[in-house]
Amino acid sequence: MKTIKHLATALLPIYLSLAATGLRAQGEYATTSQIRAALEQGSTSSELLVNRYRQQVQQLNAQLHAVIELSPSAMSEAQRLDKLRRDGQILGPLHGIPVLLKDNIDTSDGLPNTAGSILLKDNIPSHDAFLVEQLKKNGALILGKANLSEWANFRSTKSSSGWSGTGGQARNPYDLSRSPCGSSSGSAIAVAAGMVPLAVGTETDGSVTCPAAVNGIVGIKPTLGLISRSGIIPISAHQDTAGPMATTVTGAVLLLDAMTGKDDRDPDSFDNATKFADALQPQGLQGMRIGVVRNLMGYSPQTDAAFELALAVMREQGATIVDNANITTLPEIHELEFEMLAWDFKDALKDYLATATTKYKDLDSLIAANKENATAELPYFGQEIFEMAQASAGREEKEFAANAAQLKKLAGEQGIDATMAQHKVDLLIAPTVSPAWKIDHINGDHFTGSATTPAAVAGYPHITVPMGFVRHLPVGISFFASANQEDRLIRAAYNYEQSSRQRREPRFLSGDPALAVSGLK
Template sequence: MAELPTTAVEIAAAVRSGQVTAVEVLDAHLAAIDAREGEINAFNLVLADEARAAAAAVDARIAAGDDPGPLAGVPLALKDNLCTRGVPTTCSSRILEGWRPPYDATVVQRVAAAGAVAVGKTNLDEFAMGSSTENSAFGPTRNPRDTARVPGGSSGGSAAAVAAGFAPISLGSDTGGSIRQPAALCGVVGVKPTYGLVSRYGLVAFASSLDQIGPFSTTVADSALLLEAVAGHDPLDSTSIDQAAPSLLDVLDRGVEGLRIGLVTELMGEGIAPDVAARVRQAAAALEAAGATVGEVSVPATSYGLSAYYLIAPAEASSNLARYDGVRYGLRVDAPTTAEMNAATRTAGFGDEVKRRIMLGTYALSAGYYDAYYGKALKVRTLIMRDFEAAYEHFDLLLSPTSPTTAFRFGEKVDDPLSMYLNDICTIPTNLAGHPAMSVPFGAGADGMPVGVQLMAPALGEATMFRAAASLEAAAPSLEEAFA
């Protein structure tokens, strides 16, 4: 048997042209899962049987002369907060025990319609709240590059699945960095699109005004391919932007000649590990060498991003997670009265971090505190948007580290919420602004673990962002290349 293609672009091309079958491709990935999943724990659920049926259906369509679509036969992993019809969707929480959604998320429908083969539901920090996947009720996911370290989070399972070769692409969700940070820590590409570019219908909500679904992949082109397949207006999501999916694959080879790229001062100073900062400067130099103009730019309000985020996101979460009350679905812990049943169910069903954020958010919205907390956070959000707008008057894209450090070890931060929250200091501002951003692997840090650099763009600036990402990918040092 000829060597199988490994990237999504190659797999789809080979399956569509009949060079390989979807079943062959799937079997290779299921074998990889068999070999290492016990050690990695990327999945809450592997859908081997369903995937085999889907792959066989793709092959049948090829045999019948049909085109199954741009993701023909491409194995794909889904974060377990994306609703899948008839298949348990847990958000890595005990509270959703036994719940099977009666419907598919829009993105799940779209990847299936494009010919992709879903291989499983990936692990996450409970309800996407966390930066290490340690907050999963089903045990942490381990970083495939070093299993003593975290994969990042909250989409740690989706990042690890791609990094471990369990699937060439996966979908995650990003509320404050939950795609980009694990992508950086696992050494893969991860994209948070413009808010509203990808439908949130069927994504179990954490913080509705910040949540956005996006791709993971090993190559920039694969993320472009997957984003093209899932983006575009959805009448079921009122916040979905009324326009077609952008063309991304077509622009990847256009280079960065003439692009103005700003290195964000506030995201390069205190709290950023020197080796990570050095890789980001190296990336800036690489972009400059490729023809871009690189300068430093101050985006002052980003310094308040973390504080604003930890009021806005928990506030929305406290409301979004109210429905898990034991009445209609999921866990129910019986008690004499309805109110006591609600409380007993939520006490048993939610983990500590989820409870912490529900309490934070409830407090921030409370009468007498609203103006001082939630209200003020909304003002900061407006300021951040204004500061970004000012920066984008002079720059096409912005550049920063994705995460302040490389992957840390298990237990290192889990008992110190504030230091865990600081992981997202570079990624949060774009969620607050609703802008697109992505993490591109760019060599290793002093510990040999991957470093990701973050590219940020104004709303709907994905095409320009992907051009720069392709340039960075071409210039990136290998992981083995020693840190200078």
């Protein structure tokens, strides 16, 4: 492990090269808005940006393990987009801005789509996922693939978030000894560490919002169907969605706008006429009634203390805080969710593998292959979830349809919707998750709780924004509401972000500085 002094030395040439692009000086991270302005002013180009971020990856990835592979076509695409810009053809607000994709999303650039498993190293898609088609249509530039918790953290009950057979153990840039959460670990780390300005993650329950929170960035889990799932290695047709990740609400919202669209390959996909960037209003909290979900708290007292400070900021911005707007159906949701996901996963994965360029066509063959490749694939934890799902009848389980419908009702109609109606609030809030825990390959993740489940199970939107720090570790605040209410969440999240200004750059520490000073490290 390099010392902080060595890391600082390694970063110096990066800062110098970034200053040369006109985007960053004195170590400041460039936001999406700053990059857009530099491109429009001609002080940088997409080609320079690709060079810049490739250098960032080369310098930092040995410590962070955030990126699995860079796209071989990124530079030629940058040159094409630069020419279009010179010719006056701007495809959208993200024209020429690099985006990293979680490595469970299909691309047609020759990169395998592995879900982090070495077993899928030959899964080389011939077509882009629909969301990738949308990104390209809107001018975004695909830089490469991000590391993830293998199989989107749905292989073992004792997994270590951020570990994959393909990418190794991803690490939190605020403290390299701590977890990046998952499963969109690499996407969050790469954005937080300045390896890319924007990234796409996917979430079934917490896989965008948890890594965003513990890595100090913004993550948006949209309403189910707002972003097509076709071309994404799945867990559940009832909960899966892709979502944008950025250092700012503005960047995440621009990325969200660039991914939406109706896709006939996804039965839940729908048209969306709204431009969510219109909701980036500096006084968005004014007049809002906001419900505090206290029964989504209590797993981290220090995080709860930071949350109370966030409430004060929102009051100052004109919001009315309604306390104890609790979701009473939480125990029933937790009781039913996991089993339903395991049943859904068995068939959803088989559907994806049926057309994939891999010899593995079902869970049974993957389970056997993991055992054959145990040194690479099973060095730290097993595949209990795979085996549980395989032992089931999948979606043919007699209770599957009823449980799926009941879960939606418990989380949506009887959960978030009922809570908002009872307390007459515009949205709900809670701390997103605890500070990052220590990476532990013996016992697995030390996860104490989060605010992610109600919105995930209901298929409703959820935004997490940096809320502050517990010592040196970032924590986030969650904004969530009923289906298709992204606009009001964006108004609130943007106003809070702009008035609180809680994000700061990572320091790449090798452990808790307080413990190091006390001699207890």
